Amino acid sequence: MSKIRIKNFGPIGEGYLENDGWIEIKKVTLFIGNQGSGKSTVAKLISTFSWIEKALTRGDYDTKWFTRKNKFKNQYLRYHRIENYLSKSTKNTTIEYHGNSYSIEYRNDNLYIQEAKNRDYSLPQIMYVPAERNFIANVKTPKALKLTSDSLVEFVSEFDNAKNEIRGTITLPVNNIDVEYDKLNDIVNIKGKNYKLRLTEASSGFQSIVPLFLVSWFLSASVKKQSEIKEPMSVDQLERFRKGFLEIWSNDSLTDEQRRIALSALSSNFNKTAFINIVEEPEQNLFPSSQRQMLYSLLEFNNTNKENKLIMTTHSPYIINYVSIAIQGGFLKEKIKSENLLKKLNEIISINSIIKSSEIAIYQMDDKSGTIKKLKDYEGIPTDANYLNESLAEGNKLFDSLLEIEEDI
Numbered sequence: 001m002s003k004i005r006i007k008n009f010g011p012i013g014e015g016y017l018e019n020d021g022w023i024e025i026k027k028v029t030l031f032i033g034n035q036g037s038g039k040s041t042v043a044k045l046i047s048t049f050s051w052i053e054k055a056l057t058r059g060d061y062d063t064k065w066f067t068r069k070n071k072f073k074n075q076y077l078r079y080h081r082i083e084n085y086l087s088k089s090t091k092n093t094t095i096e097y098h099g100n101s102y103s104i105e106y107r108n109d110n111l112y113i114q115e116a117k118n119r120d121y122s123l124p125q126i127m128y129v130p131a132e133r134n135f136i137a138n139v140k141t142p143k144a145l146k147l148t149s150d151s152l153v154e155f156v157s158e159f160d161n162a163k164n165e166i167r168g169t170i171t172l173p174v175n176n177i178d179v180e181y182d183k184l185n186d187i188v189n190i191k192g193k194n195y196k197l198r199l200t201e202a203s204s205g206f207q208s209i210v211p212l213f214l215v216s217w218f219l220s221a222s223v224k225k226q227s228e229i230k231e232p233m234s235v236d237q238l239e240r241f242r243k244g245f246l247e248i249w250s251n252d253s254l255t256d257e258q259r260r261i262a263l264s265a266l267s268s269n270f271n272k273t274a275f276i277n278i279v280e281e282p283e284q285n286l287f288p289s290s291q292r293q294m295l296y297s298l299l300e301f302n303n304t305n306k307e308n309k310l311i312m313t314t315h316s317p318y319i320i321n322y323v324s325i326a327i328q329g330g331f332l333k334e335k336i337k338s339e340n341l342l343k344k345l346n347e348i349i350s351i352n353s354i355i356k357s358s359e360i361a362i363y364q365m366d367d368k369s370g371t372i373k374k375l376k377d378y379e380g381i382p383t384d385a386n387y388l389n390e391s392l393a394e395g396n397k398l399f400d401s402l403l404e405i406e407e408d409i
Helices: 038-060 063-067 072-078 131-138 151-167 204-227 233-248 256-267 287-301 317-335 339-348 387-408
Strands: 003-007 028-035 094-098 104-108 110-115 124-129 169-171 177-184 189-192 196-198 273-279 309-314 360-366 373-374
Touching: 003 038, 003 110, 028 038, 028 110, 038 072, 038 094, 038 104, 038 124, 038 273, 063 072, 063 110, 072 151, 104 204, 124 204, 131 151, 131 204, 177 387, 189 204, 196 204, 196 233, 204 273, 204 287, 233 256, 233 387, 273 287, 287 309, 287 317, 309 317, 317 339, 317 387
Parallel strands: 028 309, 028 360, 124 273, 273 309
Antiparallel strands: 003 094, 094 104, 104 110, 169 177, 177 189, 189 196, 360 373
16 A cells, blocks of 8 residues: 655644654545645645656666755646645655655655565556646647646546547536537537536536546446456567667757657557546535535446555545445445345445545645645544534534524524
8 A cells, every 4th residue: 555744844844643643645645724725735636656756667767867956846746736845844844754655754855766565566647637627628739738747638538538538428417417419519518317518517516527427437347348458468569669769868968848749659659557546526516415426327337346445535525425425335335235225225325435444535734734634434444523513513603603693682
């Protein structure tokens, strides 16, 4: 299991207060907390270090490339627009990542890399789904997003790939709405029972859910297909890859971005066997029942491969409640022997979306102290005493206070 430890980076101060500071990145990992508490910061660092580990394992770059002065800050942190978190108190910042293939540490303005002894590693497809995904409905090409983050540009590229995989229509996990793609005119339409709309004309909820769902659907299916190819690359194929890598790297006419694209295309010959789906605010602009349906689709995609991981940031108390249902569903499935009961369970939550309590971790971020705590559970079910439910309770208390004033009038 991979894990990360963060201290003094952006809104993160002391970081995680348990387990010697190590945040375990489980099959399902959630981060909750106020704005500016560091949820996305941790998610982006997991994305960054997971990608570095993948690039090292695959041989895209050597260790020296990553350890060059300021390379980590000016290129890899900039990808997610978090490079300026190192502008203050840089020497106090430490970030450590332990993966199955490499251990990587940032301290004293330097990056240190060590190869792991145990190389039991599943090559991942890493996707960061940004909160800004709503813009995509009104964007024709990734070039239009040149002034925003590189991660959003990459997400748009995968959205384009996903659109081209649609055959006929695909049904969203919300109200049986279909999505179709008019390839000739490059138009995404959503279709209800009595209407058809362009995505650009649809509600903000659809503009949020369509890109998230299509990209997650496309990449999970792609990784599943690749992982079913049993034959590894031959010695000749590996040698051709090395030669291609050196040719790209030594070509001085290419920019860093052109090299990255060329290397990515070359490296696609390696079959990926895991999908790391990192999603900001899956609930964005969605009604509670739609949040549930979207969440269970993400969990189903996550369950298509053993080594897949789903990492989410959220402000929604509903998401935590629906996760609890998925955990309880997993607990019951292990005990149920009757086909009748299994059918009833599947009507409440799809068997394909259930999760084991041992495979999930929920972390609470404190924006005031810069610390992180793990949400406690009762027999594997997340406790109701979390930051999100506490905010709901606070609203009830305020209303009670108003009622007290009314009694005194």
